[in-house]
């Protein structure tokens with residue numbers, strides 16, 4: 001039997017980039033998965049087909065995670081389709097690449113709603129369901145090196161990820177008595193659609209690779225494998241922690 005057989009997971013922003021890799025990783029480990037998406041239903045359908053070929057099951061749900069009612073829909077679909085909820089991955093996220101001086105009110109509101117408000121209410125709604133089930137659970141937040149590391153020119157994004165860091169730690173303490181473990185995965189630079197403009201610019205790519213000690217961006221699967229670990233028995237004593245998966249980026253030496 002696979003490690004996550006019988007477990008049910010929800011992954012937000014699950015039909016592209018890191019989210020799609022997480023969906024596949026959890027399914028490969030035996031979980032049944034609710035794939036949240038807002039666009040590109042064809043990519044979601046393709047994932048469902050792949051998962052069926054792995055011998056597991058997935059269902060796509062169109063839900064805008066900046067809306068609490070849509071998060072409730074994700075959890076209720078997990079329960080109505082698969083009978084329970086064990087793992088909730090807060091993966092969806094956006095950035096505006098704008099500074100303190102030029103971020104508009106609507107840009108600020110959108111980034112904070114999709115990245116941080118969603119993670120807060122997903123934690124609340126998922127945890128209420130897990131408490132009802134009396135079998136614990138896992139909540140995993142996909143943050144970033146920027147939960148800790150300032151990025152001039154991407155202020156609202158850094159704020160949102162810093163907020164997710166404190167959400168991870170605080171919710172972990174509140175939910176520990178219920179056996180619900182709350183952790184975060186903080187990727188460095190990953191080759192996904194969010195980085196398309198950088199990936200299309202060879203000079204920028206060379207500059208980026210040169211500051212990453214491992215010398216390259218991560219593949220989405222390299223982040224997903226860590227989420228798979230945090231979802232399973234090997235991580236049974238981990239809570240309130242972030243695992244940074246950044247090729248050494250945060251600890252680079254300035255070479256002086």
Ligand SMILES: NC(=O)c1ccc[n+]([C@@H]2O[C@H](COP(=O)([O-])OP(=O)(O)OC[C@H]3O[C@@H](n4cnc5c(N)ncnc54)[C@H](O)[C@@H]3O)[C@@H](O)[C@H]2O)c1
Pocket residue numbers: 012013014015016017018019036037038039063064065066091092093094114142143144145186187188189190191192193194195
């Ligand atoms: N790629 C990187 O270098 C990198 C680095 C650190 C952290 N991250 C984080 O990883 C996560 C996934 O990003 P990615 O790199 O795979 O990029 P991506 O753009 O492929 O994924 C983001 C996903 O979020 C979804 N999304 C956006 N708004 C939504 C909404 N309102 N409701 C539901 N879903 C919504 C998008 O449709 C998309 O599927 C994000 O939280 C991002 O901040 C990425």
